[in-house]
Amino acid sequence: MARISRSAILQDYRTRSLLESTRKIIAAHGFDAVTMDRVAEQAGIAKGGIYLYFRNKHELIVSAIEEIASEMLREIETRVDPKTAPWQRLCQLVSGQIEVMEQHRDLLRTLLLDRRLLLDRARGGPSRRLLKYRERHELHIRNILEEGIRRKIFHPVDPAPVAFYINEMTISTAQRRVLGLAPSSQKAEAQGLIRFLALLLRDRHNAGPKR
Amino acid sequence: MARISRSAILQDYRTRSLLESTRKIIAAHGFDAVTMDRVAEQAGIAKGGIYLYFRNKHELIVSAIEEIASEMLREIETRVDPKTAPWQRLCQLVSGQIEVMEQHRDLLRTLLLDRRLLLDRARGGPSRRLLKYRERHELHIRNILEEGIRRKIFHPVDPAPVAFYINEMTISTAQRRVLGLAPSSQKAEAQGLIRFLALLLRDRHNAGPKR
Amino acid sequence: MARISRSAILQDYRTRSLLESTRKIIAAHGFDAVTMDRVAEQAGIAKGGIYLYFRNKHELIVSAIEEIASEMLREIETRVDPKTAPWQRLCQLVSGQIEVMEQHRDLLRTLLLDRRLLLDRARGGPSRRLLKYRERHELHIRNILEEGIRRKIFHPVDPAPVAFYINEMTISTAQRRVLGLAPSSQKAEAQGLIRFLALLLRDRHNAGPKR
């Protein structure tokens, strides 16, 4: 059993190493720079060896992105304290998302500029996997909205589209930063977005930042 | 003069034909499917002939995109009646944008999923050309906002970031449609977005669709 | 007749212009940089027009080289005073050749590094035309040698091979200069070569430069 376990650990290590290398290349030079040669070299594995862990290049890339998406979502959710009120949670979520995206700015730059994986023409549908993360995040926002509305803390907006818009605006904000087109600091941008949401969801008179 | 004119017309025809072919390929199969061979074939021209009209593949693609971007902007602006009030104009702009983007859905699918041209690492900067269109459109929104605020029709929001958000939400809405992920009809989506904007900019009590 | 003459002048002008442009390109960038497009542009003639004056690219290049070869030979011969003694004439010839080659250093660099025209595989033999110039020059040297030998001014060497060697050494000297590999000044190099020839042809005791 020890032997099995050892080989399992090795498997795991190799897999992680490949995914990590793939992400590094994507972050540094974009998807098209991901060649099996480069990944293998970065990961210290023989080129042919990649195929022992991933069916093909596409699987490798999708897995690499999926893993980081999952991790980023986890990081964001960590920043939300479920014991606080809906508005606070929303603020934590939005600024957390901006922060986390900023932390992975190099990778995000590619991911936001090159969303081809979301469509995945031709292929059966492994791309839908990536959409799940977006949906889960949107649902999180929506739950907060619904609670806020139920508890009369938020104005009674339609939660589904508003959740969608909030997410999109947050992503757009991060994208602008990551492209170097943002007019102000990360903190200021997050504050601006939150102020915008306050206008929308809360009383106009106490619309200022309440975080 | 007839001769000059005839050859000029031919030149023009070839150029249009190449740009059109390029766009068709982009729309159908994405940027990476644009090969000089394919474009030439589509345009009914010899491969080498493309280089009589465009310096290289990159120029061809940027020109093709630039032309359609310019045209779409023009189409959108046509739908805005400058003699109407700011809120009406904003509504016309937003739903016009969604409509026009919908009309070019195939091309837009690629354009929204593959924004690499916006960054264009390495190259001197011809990519910045494409950002101009976005900026011009955002400015249009901003002008409407400013007039509305000045005339006390809109709540006093900060026009620059709000213009940015409005544009981004509109684009996100169109993108969701174009990917086939939209939950409702184009008209309903536009209405939803407009209602959202009404919440933000206008009195809560008459926030309904006013178009 | 005026009209015929005028067109003849134009013909001549165009031809010269084309040959000159061709040489400029060869001098600056080598034979492979000679494209019909570039030549036409340099000469201010339409590309197709070249074919009115030269059968094809090869003819153009050979003619351009032939003309300059002829001119250089003429220039060299100008520097030789037929009224002087054989040794003086030989000195004038050798240093004249080095000087003239130096004057056309850019063109010579290509010509000496890229002698493919001399072989002209495949083609019937238009290349032999270029060899004529070399032969004529060698004959000039040989005539001087023969006179010097007849008049007991030179040691009795076999004039044919020695003429060949003298020419080759002179060319080698010029080539080394043109490649930037020469250890000393043009004048010093010429003197060195002449001293070498003096050793060979004249009494060892008065072997110094006598020019």
Place this chain on the structure above:
Amino acid sequence: MARISRSAILQDYRTRSLLESTRKIIAAHGFDAVTMDRVAEQAGIAKGGIYLYFRNKHELIVSAIEEIASEMLREIETRVDPKTAPWQRLCQLVSGQIEVMEQHRDLLRTLLLDRRLLLDRARGGPSRRLLKYRERHELHIRNILEEGIRRKIFHPVDPAPVAFYINEMTISTAQRRVLGLAPSSQKAEAQGLIRFLALLLRDRHNAGPKR
């Protein structure tokens, strides 16, 4: 070890095969006939395979030439018996050089007519590698000259330029042969050159061939 050794042998075989194929093409049709396709076909390898052994076409060609240059130099030096007197050694060197160049006549034809590799405009300087061989050979001649002069066997000439001239004359002799322009047999040509050198370096009275 068997495995390592076997693959190493294969590697070596492939490399040699590629270099040999390259040389064959150069010899038969000149540098410009060297296309990766042709080399691959000649070597019985897939086109892409070449890039496993050489970074690019230029490297392939330079390596092919370098190898043969090195080998020719070795062959020439083999023919020189270091235990003999300077004059004998010089004779062996010169006629050995002519012989060896004659043996590789087809390749030499291209190499002598197309010396572009020696300049290699644009590139960083890998071309200088090829000049080393020429320098080494010249130095060999020079050493013989110096010894002969020191031992009063040769007239006291300046060894550096004379070594240069001797080498150039030998090359010119070989070139003339290889182009089919030589007036007599290889042996006679070598004898002629040696006689010429005797005139220069030795007493005029016993200037005949002494080999």
Place this chain on the structure above:
DNA sequence: GATGAATGAGTCTTCATTCAT
């Protein structure tokens, strides 16, 4: 005569995937 648009064969190079060892 003159033009220059059009052709299309030819070239180097990259890279996902396979498979013998």
Place this chain on the structure above:
DNA sequence: GATGAATGAAGACTCATTCAT
């Protein structure tokens, strides 16, 4: 299981020559 050499299809770009105008 692991390796990495080998494959071969694909793609951007060049340029001599032709020919309709």
